[in-house]
Amino acid sequence: MPFDLGATVRLTADCLDPDGAPTTATSATVTVALPDGSTVTPAAAETGTPGRYQADYVTTVPGRHTVRWVWSGPAHAYTDMFDVREATPPAIMSLATARRHLKKTDTADDEEIRDWIEACTRAVEQFVGPVAVRTITETAHFSTARSVALTRVPALSLVSVATLRPGGPSYTVDDLLLDPDTGLVSAVTGGILYGPLRFTYRAGRVIVSANIRAAAKIILQHLWRTRQGPGRPQRGVDDYDVTEPLPGLGFAIPNRAVQLLDPDSLGPEVG
Template identity: 80%
Template sequence: MPFDLGATVRLAADCLTPDGVLATAGTAAVTVTLPDGTTASPAPTETSTPGRYRADYVTAAAGRHTVRWVWTSPAHAYTDMFDVREQAPPAVMSLATGRSHLKKTDTGDDEEIRDWIEACTRAVEQFVGPVAPRPVIETVRFTRARSVALTQIPALALTGVTSLRSGGPAYTVDDLVLDPETGLVEAADGGVLYGPLSVTYRAGRLVVGANIRAAAKIILQHLWRTRQGPGRPQRGVDDYDVSEPLPGLGFAIPNRAVQLLDPDRLPPVVG
């Protein structure tokens, strides 16, 4: 399961002889490669069980990390990985809400539930755009236009704009007008815009509609069923029926959830 940014990851690995027997090594080293390619070398220590090693690493960056263990005398190596969540991962519901909907009375499955909530958030947002408010940096490529469209809608507010055109006009947020529902940006004076532009803005919803919240719960319940193993029907005549696959999502979204999301579905991309 992913770790939270700033959490300590307990790394563990075994030093084995060529015969597969645990053995104390002459030297032990562990290297963590961060998403940006930089590395860290936490100090490994042998546990009370000879040949079993561990090291603690405090996460400092979001993304995929690679872990490389190398021992000498005997020569052995082991490679593993772990993921780190971004500082504020978007979530369509809280852990408490997800736990309650799945009728979980303890915290034993919390990390798996968090993972599924993040998965169903992505699924919901494929239909309705960003749910949790977040900053977006987008390059809008055009030469000249009366209006340009941002891709992440609803777009709450513009926070910055930079011309990427050599010698191009310098715009400020006050020079532009944003339509939150469509993401269209126009010049406040009604003139022509010259691009390309790098636009920083906030996208998402200040209020998440009840239909979106209900759809997310149905999707979460539907996805949670997959952990119950084969034999549990994935199609039926209830809220979790899936009659046909959806582009890019397959059978992950039940019909009832699609119907609930329809009122807020993003307009089709033209062109």
């Protein structure tokens, strides 16, 4: 499961001799490759179990990390990975809400539920655009235009705009008008915009309607059923029926959830 940004990851691995038996090595080194291309080498030490080594690493950047263990005396190596969430990952519901909907009375499955919440959020947002409010930066590639369409809507507000044309005109957010529903940006004066421009803006929904919240719960319940394993129902019944795959989502979205999301759907182009 992904780790939270700033959390300590306990890295463990076994040093094996050529026969595959755990053994104490002369030296052990662990290197963590970060998503930004940098590397760190936390101190590695053998545990109370012969041949088993561990190192603690405090996460500093979100994304996928690669872990490389190398031992000498005997020579052995092992590669692994782990993921780190962004500081505020988009979430369509709280852990408490998800736990209550899945009828969980303890915290044993919390980390797995959090993972499914993120997957559920992504699925819902493919239909209705951003739900969880976040800041987005994107570049609009154009020469001249009366208006420019931001790709993620609802777009709540512009944070900043930067021109990428050498010697081109500069703009401030006060120079521009934003239509939250369409994401169209135009000049206050009604004049021509000169691109390309890099926009930073806030997108999402300040109020999440009941139909979106209900659809998210149905999707979460449907996805949670995949844990049941072979030989048990996978598609469910009634509200959890899936009669046909959806582009990019396959059988992940039950019919009832699609119907609930339909009033707010932005069309198949939403990603």
